[in-house]
Amino acid sequence: MTLRALFLGQGIKKPFTEVIRANIGDAQAMGQQPITFLRQVMALCTYPNLLDSPSFPEDAKKRARRILQACGGNSLGSYSASQGVNCIREDVAAYITRRDGGVPADPDNIYLTTGASDGISTILKILVSGGGKSRTGVMIPIPQYPLYSAVISELDAIQVNYYLDEENCWALNVNELRRAVQEAKDHCDPKVLCIINPGNPTGQVQSRKCIEDVIHFAWEEKLFLLADEVYQDNVYSPDCRFHSFKKVLYEMGPEYSNNVELASFHSTSKGYMGECGYRGGYMEVINLHPEIKGQLVKLLSVRLCPPVSGQAAMDIVVNPPVPGEESFEQFHREKESVLGNLATKAKLTEDLFNKVPGIHCNPLQGAMYAFPRIFIPTKTVEAAQAHKMAPDMFYCMKLLEETGICVVPGSGFGQREGTYHFRMTILPPVEKLKTVLQKVKDFHIKFLEKYA
Amino acid sequence: MALRAGAQSQAARNGLKEKVLTLDTMNPCVQRVEYAVRGPIVLRALELEQELRQGVKKPFTEVIRANIGDAQAMGQRPITFLRQVLALCVYPDLLSSPDFPEDAKRRAQRILQACGGHSLGAYSISSGIQLIREDVAQYIKRRDGGIPADPNNIFLSTGASSAIVTVLKLLVAGEGLSRTGVLIPIPQYPLYSATLAELNAVQVDYYLDEDNVWALDVAELRRALYQARDHCRPRALCVINPGNPTGQVQTRECIEAVIRFAFEEGLFLLADEVYQDNVYAEGSRFHSFKKVLTEMGPPYAEQQELASFHSVSKGYMGECGFRGGYVEVVNMDPEVQRQMLKLMSVRLCPPLPGQALLDMVVNPPAPSDPSFQQFQAEKQDVLVELAAKAKLTEQVFNEVPGIHCNPVQGAMYSFPRVQLPPRAVHRAQELGMAPDMFFCMCLLEETGICVVPGSGFGQREGTYHFRMTILPPMEKLRVLLEKLSRFHTKFTREYS
Numbered sequence: 014m015t016l017r018a019l020f021l022g023q024g025i026k027k028p029f030t031e032v033i034r035a036n037i038g039d040a041q042a043m044g045q046q047p048i049t050f051l052r053q054v055m056a057l058c059t060y061p062n063l064l065d066s067p068s069f070p071e072d073a074k075k076r077a078r079r080i081l082q083a084c085g086g087n088s089l090g091s092y093s094a095s096q097g098v099n100c101i102r103e104d105v106a107a108y109i110t111r112r113d114g115g116v117p118a119d120p121d122n123i124y125l126t127t128g129a130s131d132g133i134s135t136i137l138k139i140l141v142s143g144g145g146k147s148r149t150g151v152m153i154p155i156p157q158y159p160l161y162s163a164v165i166s167e168l169d170a171i172q173v174n175y176y177l178d179e180e181n182c183w184a185l186n187v188n189e190l191r192r193a194v195q196e197a198k199d200h201c202d203p204k205v206l207c208i209i210n211p212g213n214p215t216g217q218v219q220s221r222k223c224i225e226d227v228i229h230f231a232w233e234e235k236l237f238l239l240a241d242e243v244y245q246d247n248v249y250s251p252d253c254r255f256h257s258f259k260k261v262l263y264e265m266g267p268e269y270s271n272n273v274e275l276a277s278f279h280s281t282s283k284g285y286m287g288e289c290g291y292r293g294g295y296m297e298v299i300n301l302h303p304e305i306k307g308q309l310v311k312l313l314s315v316r317l318c319p320p321v322s323g324q325a326a327m328d329i330v331v332n333p334p335v336p337g338e339e340s341f342e343q344f345h346r347e348k349e350s351v352l353g354n355l356a357t358k359a360k361l362t363e364d365l366f367n368k369v370p371g372i373h374c375n376p377l378q379g380a381m382y383a384f385p386r387i388f389i390p391t392k393t394v395e396a397a398q399a400h401k402m403a404p405d406m407f408y409c410m411k412l413l414e415e416t417g418i419c420v421v422p423g424s425g426f427g428q429r430e431g432t433y434h435f436r437m438t439i440l441p442p443v444e445k446l447k448t449v450l451q452k453v454k455d456f457h458i459k460f461l462e463k464y465a
Numbered sequence: 466m467a468l469r470a471g472a473q474s475q476a477a478r479n480g481l482k483e484k485v486l487t488l489d490t491m492n493p494c495v496q497r498v499e500y501a502v503r504g505p506i507v508l509r510a511l512e513l514e515q516e517l518r519q520g521v522k523k524p525f526t527e528v529i530r531a532n533i534g535d536a537q538a539m540g541q542r543p544i545t546f547l548r549q550v551l552a553l554c555v556y557p558d559l560l561s562s563p564d565f566p567e568d569a570k571r572r573a574q575r576i577l578q579a580c581g582g583h584s585l586g587a588y589s590i591s592s593g594i595q596l597i598r599e600d601v602a603q604y605i606k607r608r609d610g611g612i613p614a615d616p617n618n619i620f621l622s623t624g625a626s627s628a629i630v631t632v633l634k635l636l637v638a639g640e641g642l643s644r645t646g647v648l649i650p651i652p653q654y655p656l657y658s659a660t661l662a663e664l665n666a667v668q669v670d671y672y673l674d675e676d677n678v679w680a681l682d683v684a685e686l687r688r689a690l691y692q693a694r695d696h697c698r699p700r701a702l703c704v705i706n707p708g709n710p711t712g713q714v715q716t717r718e719c720i721e722a723v724i725r726f727a728f729e730e731g732l733f734l735l736a737d738e739v740y741q742d743n744v745y746a747e748g749s750r751f752h753s754f755k756k757v758l759t760e761m762g763p764p765y766a767e768q769q770e771l772a773s774f775h776s777v778s779k780g781y782m783g784e785c786g787f788r789g790g791y792v793e794v795v796n797m798d799p800e801v802q803r804q805m806l807k808l809m810s811v812r813l814c815p816p817l818p819g820q821a822l823l824d825m826v827v828n829p830p831a832p833s834d835p836s837f838q839q840f841q842a843e844k845q846d847v848l849v850e851l852a853a854k855a856k857l858t859e860q861v862f863n864e865v866p867g868i869h870c871n872p873v874q875g876a877m878y879s880f881p882r883v884q885l886p887p888r889a890v891h892r893a894q895e896l897g898m899a900p901d902m903f904f905c906m907c908l909l910e911e912t913g914i915c916v917v918p919g920s921g922f923g924q925r926e927g928t929y930h931f932r933m934t935i936l937p938p939m940e941k942l943r944v945l946l947e948k949l950s951r952f953h954t955k956f957t958r959e960y961s
Binding site: 021037039045052053066092095130134162236245290304317321330 | 488491493540
């Protein structure tokens with residue numbers, strides 16, 4: 014899809030004047046402004062001469078000095094330890110402890126990574142073993158963020174799908190987990206359970222009870238839990254709250270908290286920061302065998318270290334200005350503005366889509382995407398299949414050609430057989446988003462008329 | 466929360482004290498991975514640093530990390546212009562500051578305009594910012610005396626390491642006797658052996674000729690290849706030039722011979738050229754594989770598959786922490802090239818700051834630019850000092866009976882051969898350690914100097930080496946070299 018969108022920018026006359034890239038969760042590409050404080054600290058770290066400049070606030074300088082002092086040669090240009098700069102890992106641990114209401118995090122269990130993708134990929138790599146019927150099975154949600162299926166494929170592991178419940182706001186149902194794991198045991202050794210919360214592409218924010226059920230299930234079935242929590246700052250629905258797997262696990266008591274193996278992931282790419290290009294992230298591992306931790310560091314050491322500028326960005330995310338600090342007000346204002354804006358756009362998108370006959374959109378409780386279901390007439394389905402195309406790919410291609418709007422077909426994320434969806438981001442600015450939604454609506458109605 | 470009712474017996478049946486992920490259940494390929502540059506000796510060095518901080522008395526006051534090619538960690542200053550442009554990109558408010566030169570601002574604006582949302586915070590396309598890839602192509606063309614490079618054949622990467630791994634991933638296929646074999650130099654930079662272990666490919670060693678300044682001998686390539694065909698399907702040949710850990714700079718004739726060999730034998734060539742800016746020896750010059758390949762004309766130029774790698778971590782820049790690099794592929798099958806892009810897209814894109822730095826490296830100030838003089842001065846300072854340290858290291862080591870150090874023609878390491886007395890070798894074996902690891906551990910414990918044993922890079926059976934960087938500042942390096950030499954003499958006496 015993206016390749017086609019690229020081709021369209023070539024000076025040829027089209028029924029639209031620009032291609033709208035609503036396909037990727039890249040907020041700054043769609044005009045979201047970076048957080049001033051974050052960029053100030055990064056600039057100070059990059060070019061420490063600026064520490065003498067009166068144009069930078071003291072609290073930014075303090076953060077920068079602290080980071081630089083922890084770097085080899087006091088420079089972002091040195092490799093860091095493979096696990097990441099020590100004081101940044103300590104800051105991450107402190108953040109997690111605060112976030113989780115005092116549930117302690119150990120810096121030794123924190124690994125900084127090149128975006129969350131790198132951490133997820135590394136953990137999966139270590140987990141995959143066995144051959145034939147005892148090849149490692151990895152349970153992933155359908156729909157999923159296709160990093161998981163891609164890595165599973167690359168590692169030649171077995172993908173085990175569990176379906177989220179579209180009728181129920183994409184909720185995770187443990188009975189479905191149970192069904193999936195039982196069936197999987199026939200042909201593989203299911204060892205891993207991946208959860209994305211808040212969900213991508215589905216945007217659901219799992220309830221605390223659901224998370225407890227999942228943890229209990231993982232404990233029962235001896236599964237290693239991966240909790241992809243990169244959208245933890247993106248929760249919009251007033252009825253929803255983010256509950257970290259780590260916190261819930263701990264609060265379930267020692268039988269669970271001492272035994273269930275868990276890796277939780279976060280990133281600088283989402284939230285209110287949107288610093289995708291910096292490739293910053295971390296993972297927190299719980300109850301990993303000490304020898305495995307040694308293996309993990311060894312594996313990471315081959316790539317030397319994650320980009321130190323991304324590590325610095327992560328440090329500011331977990332250690333932002335606090336009330337009383339000079340930069341706090343502006344920081345807070347900018348952050349709330351981004352998040353408020355996203356929440357507005359989430360509701361707007363849900364409402365507008367649900368007014369279109371033939372489109373049904375579940376509430377966008379969190380993350381940054383809509384994943385509406387589209388009802389494609391049977392004749393169209395057949396036509397698409399004749400072209401050897403997934404029907405929703407056919408739909409999305411037509412949408413792109415006629416309106417310049419680039420979204421990703423649901424077949425790219427997985428969906429129940431016979432259902433069709435697309436994923437669209439809510440990242441364009443409000444006015445543009447309204448236009449986009451209107452255009453999609455108009456296109457859809459025309460599409461139904463044409464292909465019914 | 467109490468255990469669910471009825472779950473107790475299940476717990477006992479599951480034997481839940483046993484973990485899902487243990488050494489027995491983990492990926493066996495990962496278990497086989499070793500990376501000596503950050504291996505056991507460095508872990509011990511970290512412990513010693515910790516002990517020093519806690520006030521434990523030691524025969525030294527600091528641990529010297531001469532194990533890793535990290536120039537800035539050893540005090541080398543970043544190039545001012547690079548950091549100015551990057552700071553402007555990171556915080557564009559600075560574009561209105563009088564404290565930054567006009568040419569730096571122009572560069573920053575140019576880069577930002579090419580970024581999504583005009584920000585380093587947006588993802589780029591997976592092969593890297595188009596404009597930067599074009600600049601890389603121009604750099605390659607200038608470097609290679611006018612031989613053009615196609616930006617579509619250039620892929621920016623997270624350091625050279627990630628591109629090397631990506632290319633190797635594409636190459637590895639087959640099973641049993643037809644499992645892909647990859648020829649690597651011995652001694653080698655252990656990224657190669659580590660990746661081959663991880664990918665469960667077959668490592669095929671070819672020995673560099675220590676008696677001949679670590680030269681690459683095609684006869685030895687042939688020997689290695691023919692033997693390998695017994696048990697695997699050799700498909701790729703890796704060359705590191707200038708060499709790591711060995712520092713040799715291959716002659717043009719040698720490179721031609723290697724290309725001819727690769728073509729005759731149907732091997733995909735990987736040319737790791739990250740030290741292309743680090744050439745010190747009088748008679749040595751860097752010849753890029755791409756240039757030589759092209760100048761050899763058909764059939765080589767049109768058919769020999771080649772991937773060349775470069776990085777911002779070495780050279781005069783030393784920007785290791787930013788993880789910037791690129792690969793240029795030549796004569797790669799277009800379908801495979803599409804697959805490579807697809808593979809890279811799973812990780813979205815290389816870090817933008819690293820991409821921006823790379824742009825400065827391939828597109829530095831021109832003589833007419835305001836920043837040119839300072840840039841040139843800083844660059845030359847770094848390279849001249851490295852050359853001096855390379856010479857000093859070779860000289861001092863060669864004065865020590867029992868140490869022989871080949872000329873450090875390029876890169877940033879010495880890889881001297883050390884004679885170890887039989888009793889020391891024996892003691893090492895008792896301890897279950899490679900003899901040069903034993904030597905290096907003793908060196909570390911007594912002097913605080915951390916170097917990497919030759920066994921971490923590979924060496925001919927019965928020979929022992931260590932790799933030490935030439936990166937500490939000149940005066941410190943002098944002290945280090947003296948201490949190490951004295952230690953070797955003492956060690957030899959002790960175990961005679």
